[in-house]
Amino acid sequence: MLPLVLLLAVSAPQPVGVLSTTKGKVEVVQPSQGVFRQAEAGLLLESDDAVATGENGWAEIMLTQSLTLRLAASSELKVHRDFLFLGNGRVWIQSMSSPESLAHELRVWGGKLAIRPGSTLIAERIAGRGVNITVIRGEATVIMKNSAYPAQSVLESQSYWLRPSVVGLRPQKSSRAIWKILSQESRRVLGDRLGLEAYLLHWVQTVKTQFRSPSASWEMPKMETYIRGELGAQFDSLLESAVRPAPFSENEVPAKGPNVRVEVSFEGS
Amino acid sequence: MHLLTLLLLSSVSTSTTSASPVATSSVSRVVHTEAAYFSAMAKGSSSLHQKNYGLAALAFEQATKVKPQSARAHHHLAISLSNLNRNQEALDALAKSAQLGNRSIEADELRALLLIRENQIPQARAELAKIESLPSALLGMSLNVSGSAPALYAHLGEVSRAGVMTTSVLAASAASRGLALQAHSLATIAQDLGHEFNQALWSNAMRDLVTRINEEQGALTMRGRLKTTFDHVKNPEFKAAGQTTLPSATRFSFAAEAALAWRFDTFRWDSSVFALQRIYLAQNQGLSDYAINGLVWANRFTIPLNQRPNATRLHLSLRVRDLYADNFRVHYANNIEGGPSLRLPLGSSSFIELGILGTATDFIDRSPPDDVVSSQNRDLVGQRAFIELAWANEDLSGDITASFLRDDARGEAFDMNGLSLSGRILADLSGGLYLRTGAGVGLGRFGPVGEVSVLGAAAIRNEFRLYGEIAVLVRLADWLQLSLENHYLQNAGRTGHAYTDNILSFGVEVQY
Numbered sequence: 038m039l040p041l042v043l044l045l046a047v048s049a050p051q052p053v054g055v056l057s058t059t060k061g062k063v064e065v066v067q068p069s070q071g072v073f074r075q076a077e078a079g080l081l082l083e084s085d086d087a088v089a090t091g092e093n094g095w096a097e098i099m100l101t102q103s104l105t106l107r108l109a110a111s112s113e114l115k116v117h118r119d120f121l122f123l124g125n126g127r128v129w130i131q132s133m134s135s136p137e138s139l140a141h142e143l144r145v146w147g148g149k150l151a152i153r154p155g156s157t158l159i160a161e162r163i164a165g166r167g168v169n170i171t172v173i174r175g176e177a178t179v180i181m182k183n184s185a186y187p188a189q190s191v192l193e194s195q196s197y198w199l200r201p202s203v204v205g206l207r208p209q210k211s212s213r214a215i216w217k218i219l220s221q222e223s224r225r226v227l228g229d230r231l232g233l234e235a236y237l238l239h240w241v242q243t244v245k246t247q248f249r250s251p252s253a254s255w256e257m258p259k260m261e262t263y264i265r266g267e268l269g270a271q272f273d274s275l276l277e278s279a280v281r282p283a284p285f286s287e288n289e290v291p292a293k294g295p296n297v298r299v300e301v302s303f304e305g306s
Numbered sequence: 307m308h309l310l311t312l313l314l315l316s317s318v319s320t321s322t323t324s325a326s327p328v329a330t331s332s333v334s335r336v337v338h339t340e341a342a343y344f345s346a347m348a349k350g351s352s353s354l355h356q357k358n359y360g361l362a363a364l365a366f367e368q369a370t371k372v373k374p375q376s377a378r379a380h381h382h383l384a385i386s387l388s389n390l391n392r393n394q395e396a397l398d399a400l401a402k403s404a405q406l407g408n409r410s411i412e413a414d415e416l417r418a419l420l421l422i423r424e425n426q427i428p429q430a431r432a433e434l435a436k437i438e439s440l441p442s443a444l445l446g447m448s449l450n451v452s453g454s455a456p457a458l459y460a461h462l463g464e465v466s467r468a469g470v471m472t473t474s475v476l477a478a479s480a481a482s483r484g485l486a487l488q489a490h491s492l493a494t495i496a497q498d499l500g501h502e503f504n505q506a507l508w509s510n511a512m513r514d515l516v517t518r519i520n521e522e523q524g525a526l527t528m529r530g531r532l533k534t535t536f537d538h539v540k541n542p543e544f545k546a547a548g549q550t551t552l553p554s555a556t557r558f559s560f561a562a563e564a565a566l567a568w569r570f571d572t573f574r575w576d577s578s579v580f581a582l583q584r585i586y587l588a589q590n591q592g593l594s595d596y597a598i599n600g601l602v603w604a605n606r607f608t609i610p611l612n613q614r615p616n617a618t619r620l621h622l623s624l625r626v627r628d629l630y631a632d633n634f635r636v637h638y639a640n641n642i643e644g645g646p647s648l649r650l651p652l653g654s655s656s657f658i659e660l661g662i663l664g665t666a667t668d669f670i671d672r673s674p675p676d677d678v679v680s681s682q683n684r685d686l687v688g689q690r691a692f693i694e695l696a697w698a699n700e701d702l703s704g705d706i707t708a709s710f711l712r713d714d715a716r717g718e719a720f721d722m723n724g725l726s727l728s729g730r731i732l733a734d735l736s737g738g739l740y741l742r743t744g745a746g747v748g749l750g751r752f753g754p755v756g757e758v759s760v761l762g763a764a765a766i767r768n769e770f771r772l773y774g775e776i777a778v779l780v781r782l783a784d785w786l787q788l789s790l791e792n793h794y795l796q797n798a799g800r801t802g803h804a805y806t807d808n809i810l811s812f813g814v815e816v817q818y
Binding site for chain 1: 340341344345347348349351352354355357376377378381385388389403406407408409410411412415416419422423438439440441444445448466467468471474475477478479481482483484486489507508511512514515518519522523527528529543544563565566567576577578579580582595596598600602603604605606621623624625627629631638639641643644645647661663667669675676679680682684717719720752753755767769799803
């Protein structure tokens with residue numbers, strides 16, 4: 038009896054992840070079932086299960102090794118115990134694994150990515166163009182299929198196009214536009230779960246305004262020859278100019294005529 | 307179904323043929339652990355989504371017990387605890403998560419928010435400086451983190467939810483820094499965007515902000531103040547060293563100012579009228595020429611060059627001064643000066659201002675002092691160019707100004723080219739106590755008189771001036787302030803022209 042119980046326990050499929058949040062049309066196909074069926078949040082995923090989102094679909098998936106995925110609309114992703122496969126669409130991947138862990142593998146058409154633990158990236162397959170990889174944090178290494186070219190490292194804030202028909206492309210600095218779109222999508226579905234918006238709204242509602250009083254005369258223009266205090270600045274320099282003599286003596290500066298004195302001396306006189 | 311069972315059994319039997327009972331038990335435990343972990347995570351996520359934070363915290367706590375090495379479980383536990391305002395516990399959970407490898411931006415954002423809530427503002431600022439994201443930039447704006455604003459400009463007025471939030475936060479930030487023009491404009495835009503996107507809370511907040519701006523900074527605001535100081539003055543006659551003079555004198559100064567600011571749609575006009583009367587308490591006959599009566603009318607137009615809170619501002623200034631003495635019996639001079647200046651923000655709390663001003667002074671002919679000062683006409687037209695760096699933090703504000711000065715007088719002895727550098731600092735010592743200190747140096751070159759090629763160095767005169775001030779201000783109420791100030795000036799000219807003066811004054815100021 039005991040061996041049978043043990044066998045049954047072992048025979049229970051080991052989950053590799055869970056659909057933690059869904060919105061809109063999200064379907065899962067499990068090899069054992071063979072057909073797509075509507076999936077709800079909380080569904081445990083097994084190795085080789087595939088998740089597909091509809092045109093209005095969105096899904097968050099938590100996998101082993103602290104890997105979290107967010108699947109955008111019209112996307113397909115297969116989860117395997119050892120790798121992921123992006124069939125179509127766009128996926129946001131965040132790893133919270135420790136640096137000592139093994140790299141995560143994302144397979145795409147035309148190659149695969151080794152995602153360094155602790156990284157966050159977005160991969161998007163655009164039919165006819167290839168796969169775009171944007172690394173938000175950390176690093177990913179792109180390995181092209183059937184290519185003699187070496188693996189290409191994509192660093193933080195870089196973007197890379199993986200095109201099976203083109204080799205030798207270099208990573209470019211990313212505008213992060215795609216990340217902003219995905220962040221907004223996530224916020225729409227997940228809401229303000231950190232409480233950031235609530236904090237900002239409260240701050241906006243209660244911000245202490247400090248409107249400037251009408252400016253004082255000594256500030257307009259805020260320009261003095263020498264600073265002499267608020268009251269002195271406006272009048273003392275003017276008074277000083279009015280009462281102080283010129284820096285030259287009067288005999289140095291005749292009212293009229295040239296400042297030239299001609300002396301003539303006669304020898305012997 | 308039978309086929310499936312067979313497949314499963316065969317699969318299990320294949321995989322366990324070489325496994326010992328201990329290994330089988332271990333596998334079973336792993337299966338159970340994974341399932342329990344993911345169930346707890348899913349339950350927590352669902353509760354989090356439904357804003358049932360207590361239940362979410364319990365579920366994620368359970369997940370951390372099942373898998374203590376899960377950085378994600380600790381991360382989500384921190385989110386739940388944060389929403390329960392258990393900030394310190396949330397920070398601890400985040401620290402644990404980070405220790406296990408969590409380097410996510412969301413974790414950094416949450417940490418910054420928790421630090422703000424815990425009033426650990428410097429740490430929060432440091433945290434925000436590391437993150438490049440919209441939420442972090444918005445949080446940064448709420449803390450006046452320099453450099454946050456540019457990241458938000460892309461979303462300013464954007465037709466999106468992010469646009470509503472960003473424009474609202476920028477409006478509030480502008481209001482918090484006294485930029486009424488920008489705040490009003492941005493709040494109006496944000497209110498409209500909020501309506502469009504059905505963001506009632508944000509829209510209402512902006513409506514309230516517009517109301518506050520209109521109430522506190524209506525189209526027309528006024529300010530009045532009276533200041534009386536009792537001054538002990540050394541060398542009140544500006545006499546040069548060695549000349550006979552009164553060593554010191556005491557006087558009262560009375561100053562009154564009425565100012566207004568008129569906010570138009572896109573610009574602001576400040577105008578102020580200021581009057582000063584000085585009365586010497588002893589030897590008032592001998593010092594009557596120094597018992598000045600001064601009048602000033604000053605104006606400034608402020609024009610922001612765009613709607614951003616950190617917009618460059620164009621100032622156009624004009625000031626007219628008229629100086630009399632002895633109860634208006636002596637008319638010394640009148641002066642008009644003004645010009646444009648450009649204020650360039652360097653962040654949320656500092657700026658550089660560049661300006662070019664023109665100045666013209668008419669020393670009144672035939673008034674007694676004019677006759678005795680010089681046979682040359684001192685009337686002048688001059689130019690001023692300056693650059694000012696100013697900053698204002700919660701506890702410390704200040705400015706440094708460097709200027710080029712040029713006076714072109716009718717009498718060549720009063721022509722002058724000069725440079726000056728001055729700085730001032732105001733420190734808030736808390737409890738209504740402020741300390742202000744400043745210093746300045748200036749170099750003026752007068753002349754040349756006659757032909758330089760003939761007279762050589764004798765054709766010019768240099769003067770070096772040194773200035774220092776220190777003041778303690780005590781704000782007893784919003785409308786009442788006491789001050790104790792000392793101003794010192796040393797003018798190092800040639801013999802017969804060098805002098806020093808010092809003013810020690812105690813003052814009372816009443817503001818409306």
